[in-house]
Amino acid sequence: MFEFITDEDERGQVGIGTLIVFIAMVLVAAIAAGVLINTAGFLQTQAEDTGTDSTDQVANNINVIGAVGEVNEPNVSSAEDINRTVVYEMRLTVQKSPGAADVDLSGLSIQYVGPNGFGNLVHVSQGEEAENRTNAYFVNAVTAETEEDTVMTQKSDRYEIIIPTGTYLNNTGGDSHVEVLNASVDSGNAVNVTDETYGSEADIEENLQSLSYNVDNTELDLLTESDNVELTITTSSGSQRYVNLKVPDSLVGDEGGTVQL
Template sequence: MFEFITEEEERGQVGIGTLIVFIAMVLVAAIAAGVLINTAGFLQSKSQETGQQSTKQVSDRLQEVVTTGNVTDGTVDKVNVTVTQAPGSGEIDLENVTITWVGPEGTFILNHENASTDVDSKFYTSFVKNAGGSPTVLNDPDDRFNIEFRLDNGDGKPDKLNEGDEVTIKINTMAGATTTIRFTVPESLDGQGGVEL
């Protein structure tokens, strides 16, 4: 009728209970460790991606070599900016570059002549020195490309420049890096066919 539990049986039950609690704690710790490892891996990959993008925003930019203007009838009707890769820059495709032209007659957003956009304002490129052989990509520190702006009063293009005019050009690469170029047209264009700006 009555069952008597001996001291050995009581100890066995306590041991089994402790074992169950221990296994549960190990499982909870394993699940928590798995979550922490996954989160750490995700954060590490995100931080690497962010670091690479930040580096590109700083380094993947263009550097001005020289800026010249073509003079016709006492006004500058073409501006040529020769550019190269900035030190430490990766390859830059000029077709993916956006240029902001801020001149005396207003601000214009210009895209490459081959870019598929509805914007009328365009810039044109040609290579001076092209080690890689690509028609629009600077992929070698020795590459030199001309960016040409054809100026016209009207037609959504920047206006021709007169003596003493000041212009700021901001060149934005696909990585988000910006190169700012400022120049002033000389005070006298008489008898000039071209000028350095």
């Protein structure tokens, strides 16, 4: 007996095969589309985060609009003195860069490169409680809406970043004053670099008499005539400001005063 297969049967078999292939292609396309959508979403999120970070690094910066150095007055305290004219403190006036968000000046890191000294400075409030704070800077509000903190919020805000150089801010005995050490902190071989004390009337915003630690910046050399200092100021968002400062060729006549850097 012979089995006859009609044209209708052949067309039915071909149609089922085509349908199976079509369904398989749809499934593959759906899976591929899902992968592409997930990848696109991830890349978009990553691009947004990168763009935000890049914008913060560029925009959230500070401008240094002035810098002065405090000059000692030799033979300031009879036998306990430093008998040469030096710059023992740098004061940088800063403001927010145009378009910058709020900038907390206590979150800066400052790389200091001097003629014979190097250090990475952090705000005096940072670090663990200890007898000494090493390589510290201070912040003082010049004009600000809220002068009790270290955050620049308005473009009109002006603050000072204060860097003692080659000095040991001694808080022992309740008599806070600035010393420069001949050798080391432990030697006790200290002489006054200035008669000025650091209390409520100080030019540094911290009242050392209320603190439980001293500030040791002796790794940063005292600055003499014609010395150069390079500062790299990095904000918490990663933006950087480079500052080059130079002590005048002569400090004669500026004893006990300030000089432009």
